[in-house]
Amino acid sequence: MKAVADRPAVPQVHPDAGATLSKAVRNAASLLEIRQNALARILGVSTATASRLCAGTYQLSPERGKEWELGILLVRLFRSLDAMVGHDADARKWLTSDNLGLGQAPLAMMESAEGLVRVLHYVDAHRGRI
Template identity: 45%
Template sequence: MAAPEAVTADDRARVVTAAALKAAEALQISKTTLGRILGLSPASVTRLASGTELRPDTKPYELALLLLRLYRSLDSIMGGDRSLAREWLASDNRALGGRPLDRITTIIGLTEVTAHVDAFRARV
């Protein structure tokens, strides 16, 4: 039996970049908003969609991982219903002090929204 190949940093970069773009698409997060979430310019987000990858040693990569965690938790709570997840993101939330979609454009907001959703996911 052949030994499995080691996962490289390039492999991780490719997977995380593609997954972040797909999560943003599923949640109908615009490229401008995705750029604000990841701390990138809209042009950089466009380059990501064209094949450029996030580097694992960067803040945007770490923020993409956090966005993916949020997406997975929302997907779990909403039973895979993306329209419900989009509606939740766009609705005012008193517990979070605003619309989650607005809150996740800052690092603190992304962290707090993800923690909030994770807390509900733990109950499911």
């Protein structure tokens, strides 16, 4: 029998956390009008998986660490943007417009993990000044 220490550590989360995060990601993507293929690249999943997520037949899970963490970052970004400019046309325009501080449109950057983190830090830094 294997010792308990040999098991990979899985974060302790509430049983409904997957449903909650999945719904939050769906809502953020919908309100910001992020297309499913872009959402797939942001989360690091296939386009089919993103489609199932948007349809409500797939849930993010902490056992699939990368998509879980990227989903959390996307929701954090949405909340920060919502606090600064709302989640309407202003937020969508900001995401798709060239940004001199970031060097390109934030939505294009968000399609890599590093870019998503850079955009989140950028928004958090500006939010802190408000």
